[in-house]
Amino acid sequence: MKTLLDNEPTERIDPRALKAWFIGGILKGLLLLLIPVVYLVLLKDIFRSLPDIWGWIVVGVIVVYTIWDAIIAPQLRIRFWRYEIREDEIDIQHGIFIIRRTLIPMIRVQHLDTEYGPLMRYFGLATLSISTAATEHRIPALSKEKSSQLMGEIAALARVSDEDV
Amino acid sequence: MIIMEAVRSFVYMLPPVFLFLLSISEEIELSAVLSYIWILVIPAVAFFALSTLRWYLYTYRYEEGYLHIKLGLIFKKERSLKKERVQTVNIRTGLLQRLLDVATVRIETAGGGMESEVILKAVKMEEAQRIRSYLESGSKSRSHVDAEESKGDISDNVSEHDTEYGITASYVLPIRKIFLAGATSGRFMLLFSFIAAAFSQFYPYIPEDITDLLIEQLIPESNTDILLIVIILLSLLLLSWLVSVLAYMVKYANFSIRRQHEYLNISWGMIEQKEFTLKVNRIQALSIQEGLFRQPFGLCAINSEVAGGGLRDQEYVTIICPLLHKRELATFLERILPEYKIPTSMTSVPRRSRKRYLFRTFVTAIIIILPMQLLPYGWLGLLLLLPAFMLGLSRYRTGATSIDDKQLTFRFRNINRYMVLMVQNHIQSLESGSNPFQRKSDLSNISTSVLSSPSGKIFHVDNVDDQETKKIWKFFSGN
Numbered sequence: 001m002k003t004l005l006d007n008e009p010t011e012r013i014d015p016r017a018l019k020a021w022f023i024g025g026i027l028k029g030l031l032l033l034l035i036p037v038v039y040l041v042l043l044k045d046i047f048r049s050l051p052d053i054w055g056w057i058v059v060g061v062i063v064v065y066t067i068w069d070a071i072i073a074p075q076l077r078i079r080f081w082r083y084e085i086r087e088d089e090i091d092i093q094h095g096i097f098i099i100r101r102t103l104i105p106m107i108r109v110q111h112l113d114t115e116y117g118p119l120m121r122y123f124g125l126a127t128l129s130i131s132t133a134a135t136e137h138r139i140p141a142l143s144k145e146k147s148s149q150l151m152g153e154i155a156a157l158a159r160v161s162d163e164d165v
Numbered sequence: 166m167i168i169m170e171a172v173r174s175f176v177y178m179l180p181p182v183f184l185f186l187l188s189i190s191e192e193i194e195l196s197a198v199l200s201y202i203w204i205l206v207i208p209a210v211a212f213f214a215l216s217t218l219r220w221y222l223y224t225y226r227y228e229e230g231y232l233h234i235k236l237g238l239i240f241k242k243e244r245s246l247k248k249e250r251v252q253t254v255n256i257r258t259g260l261l262q263r264l265l266d267v268a269t270v271r272i273e274t275a276g277g278g279m280e281s282e283v284i285l286k287a288v289k290m291e292e293a294q295r296i297r298s299y300l301e302s303g304s305k306s307r308s309h310v311d312a313e314e315s316k317g318d319i320s321d322n323v324s325e326h327d328t329e330y331g332i333t334a335s336y337v338l339p340i341r342k343i344f345l346a347g348a349t350s351g352r353f354m355l356l357f358s359f360i361a362a363a364f365s366q367f368y369p370y371i372p373e374d375i376t377d378l379l380i381e382q383l384i385p386e387s388n389t390d391i392l393l394i395v396i397i398l399l400s401l402l403l404l405s406w407l408v409s410v411l412a413y414m415v416k417y418a419n420f421s422i423r424r425q426h427e428y429l430n431i432s433w434g435m436i437e438q439k440e441f442t443l444k445v446n447r448i449q450a451l452s453i454q455e456g457l458f459r460q461p462f463g464l465c466a467i468n469s470e471v472a473g474g475g476l477r478d479q480e481y482v483t484i485i486c487p488l489l490h491k492r493e494l495a496t497f498l499e500r501i502l503p504e505y506k507i508p509t510s511m512t513s514v515p516r517r518s519r520k521r522y523l524f525r526t527f528v529t530a531i532i533i534i535l536p537m538q539l540l541p542y543g544w545l546g547l548l549l550l551l552p553a554f555m556l557g558l559s560r561y562r563t564g565a566t567s568i569d570d571k572q573l574t575f576r577f578r579n580i581n582r583y584m585v586l587m588v589q590n591h592i593q594s595l596e597s598g599s600n601p602f603q604r605k606s607d608l609s610n611i612s613t614s615v616l617s618s619p620s621g622k623i624f625h626v627d628n629v630d631d632q633e634t635k636k637i638w639k640f641f642s643g644n
Contacts, residue, residue, distance in 0.1 A: 089642055100598035103641055108593045132593040133472070134614040134621025 009084035009091040017141030018074050020123045025070025032062045083139050085153060090130060092137060106157045108132040114147050130154070252447055254297045256440040258290075263438070268293045272300065297442060334500040335423035338487065343420060346466070346488035347413030349458040355412055356405030417487055424501045431484070447472045449591040449615040450624075451485065451505050453494065455582040463491045470617040505586045508574050511565035517606050518628030519561045526557035556580075564626050566611070566633055568640050573613065575626050585624045591615055595641045597634050607631040 040055035076096045084091040090104045110133055116126040126147045127140045142150070253273040262268055270285040270293050288296070338346075418435035424445075432440035450470040459465060467485040489497060495507050530553035537546035563578040573592065576584045592613050599609035611634050612625030 095598070098598055098600045099604070100596055102594055102596040103638065104594045105641070132614070132621075133616040134593040135623070137594065 009082040009093050011083050011085075013078060013081045013083075013139065013141045014125055014143045014146070015078060016123045016125055016143070018078060020119050020125055020141065021074035021077070022070045024119050025066055025074070028069065029062055029066030032066075033059065036062070081140070085150060085157075087157060090137075090154070092139060102137055104130060104132060104137060106154070109154060112151050112154055114144075114151065116144075252444050254300055254442040256293050256297065256442075258438045260436050266290050270296055335421060336486070336497060336501060338417075338420040340414075340418075342488045343414050343417055344410065345462075345464065346417065347410040349456065349462070349464065349488075350409075350413055351456060351458055352409045352413065353402070353406035355409035356401065359408075420487060422485065422501060429485075429501070433484075443471065445502070445504065448502075449587075449617060450622075451502070451586040453584040453586070455491075457581055459488075460582055465489055465491055465494070467494075467497075470615050470622055472616045504588065506569060506572060507584075507586075508567040508569050508572075511567040511574065511576055512630075512633050514561065514564035514626070514628050515608070515630045518564070518608055518630075519558070521603070521608070521628045522561035522564070523554065523557035526553040526560070529553065561628075564628065566626055566629060566637060568636060573637065573640065575613070575624050577624075577626050583624075587613060587615060587624075589641065592641065593621065595638065597638070603628065609634050611637060 036055045036058040039058070073096070077094075080094060080096055080099070082093045088106050090106065090109070091101070092104075093099065093101045109130055111131050113129040113131070114126045115129060120126060120141065124144050125141045126144050127138055128142055128147045128150055130137045130139070139150075253271075255271040255273075256268050257271065258268045266289060268288055268290055270288050272285070285293075285296070415435050417433045419438075420433040421431075423430040427445050429443045429445055429448075430440070431443065432438065448469045449472055452468050452470065453465050454468060455465045466487055467489060468483045469485050471483060485502070486497065498505050498507060527550075530549045534546035534549055537543040560578045563576055563582055565576040567574040567576075571589045573587045573589065574584060575587070576582075592615060594614050596612050596614075597609050598612075603609055607630065608628045609631060610625055610627045611629050612623050614621045614623045616622075
């Protein structure tokens with residue numbers, strides 16, 4: 001598939017993310033499944049006249065969405081998320097249909113955050129969030145070691161001077 | 166200052182009291198009220214005493230590159246500001262303040278947050294100017310300036326580190342232009358909003374028969390009556406427009422902007438006068454807007470995105486010039502903000518993006534028209550198609566980018582037409598995105614983010630040619 005601009009950034013996100021996203025997707029799907037289940041089982045006893053077919057359609061939609069969200073999308077994401085930390089800038093590329101490439105000069109980086117929910121933490125992954133004065137950019141699912149290493153690297157390279165902002 | 170504070174507290178107290186009295190108006194007799202008026206004297210005296218106390222305890226001192234503030238009797242508060250950290254000095258006067266020849270000085274430093282802002286209320290006018298020049302002559306010429314010395318014109322205090330922008334230039338907006346600005350600003354509902362607000366406030370108090378009479382008058386009984394109603398409405402609209410223009414003119418009267426070394430001094434106002442001092446490097450981007458009503462005349466307005474200062478009660482200066490003719494743009498910038506240039510030529514988006522622009526406005530129009538079909542007269546929605554087409558075409562023709570030395574310029578149209586000038590130093594990040602269709606045609610959308618108040622702002626030009634995107638990428642990247 002044709003990529004945006006030449007020389008794509010080289011690094012990819014951690015493949016363990018596949019498992020994390022898979023489980024996350026399945027859980028989300030199960031949660032969503034509650035809605036049609038409630039509809040089909042409980043409400044039917046109360047309101048006899050509602051057609052069954054809607055319930056099953058919703059189930060179908062949720063199943064398809066979950067297959068996409070838990071299996072297909074993570075694969076594509078792994079393939080398409082790229083980043084590169086150079087001495088004077090950070091280059092991030094992501095997206096499947098709509099591909100976006102972002103360039104952040106090192107001197108614009110104001111602070112870094114690592115975020116991790118319980119699922120990610122179980123797999124030893126975290127999301128690195130890079131904030132400039134204006135916006136926030138994320139690199140998801142990096143291994144914890146990698147993200148603290150990057151934090152150290154970027155913190156050393158980033159020097160926001162007062163006169164510039 | 167005592168008078169100021171006392172009057173101000175008193176004035177703040179009045180409306181609630183008035184409303185309170187109004188709400189219980191049915192129960193009290195007017196004569197009884199008058200005899201109780203002396204009750205108001207007690208709070209007046211209390212305010213006076215409080216204000217005196219506050220004045221006595223609030224002191225400031227400036228020397229040796231610092232501004233010290235002290236406040237408090239039981240809970241003392243002291244703050245020292247380093248002169249170099251001062252980014253904005255605002256001087257503001259209201260009508261009352263002008264009568265007493267005082268002003269409010271607000272000082273903002275770098276860093277943001279509660280600690281970064283200092284407000285000096287009711288300072289004498291000359292003193293306010295003195296404070297300002299003292300703080301302004303900050304960063305480079307520290308050793309030169311004493312509080313006494315800085316009474317005069319700031320150009321006397323030129324330091325040996327004179328930058329190449331050591332100019333003093335000014336621009337004053339003539340009354341004719343202020344009128345034009347107000348007339349073309351697109352505001353004309355002022356009178357209507359007044360009427361609506363007043364009406365909603367006093368509605369419960371209007372006696373029944375008057376409301377009946379009004380309703381009778383307004384509902385037309387024959388065709389001639391409708392004509393009359395329309396004429397009345399139109400003349401009300403005209404009046405409202407005139408009132409809005411007048412209000413605008415009063416607000417921005419005496420607009421002037423002055424450039425001194427690395428500071429911009431912007432002031433305007435007739436009743437409430439505002440004066441802002443802004444360090445030029447706080448400007449993150451300049452945006453030149455040609456509003457719908459202005460573009461046909463070749464007029465535009467210049468606004469700026471400014472990095473925010475303190476947090477409370479913010480008045481972000483963004484107006485650089487409320488109205489300007491396009492041919493004056495280049496000279497204006499040369500004299501007032503030579504850091505920014507109008508590009509002599511821009512690279513427009515390529516031919517093949519035309520259908521993308523048209524497609525987008527069309528689709529939006531269709532999304533609105535389709536549900537309209539369910540309503541009576543829904544077919545009127547089809548009238549939207551022509552303006553949608555024209556908007557799309559206009560957007561295509563406006564889209565352009567340009568790189569000049571260290572400056573990136575975007576030109577685009579949402580409804581109004583914009584040209585945004587950004588210097589590389591102040592661009593926070595660059596992003597390029599594309600969907601599969603764009604990729605096939607070697608097109609992409611490009612967007613930048615700059616720091617604005619209160620948060621970042623993103624500008625984008627859509628469907629730019631890939632070659633141009635690569636150039637912009639290279640401009641921004643180190644490699």
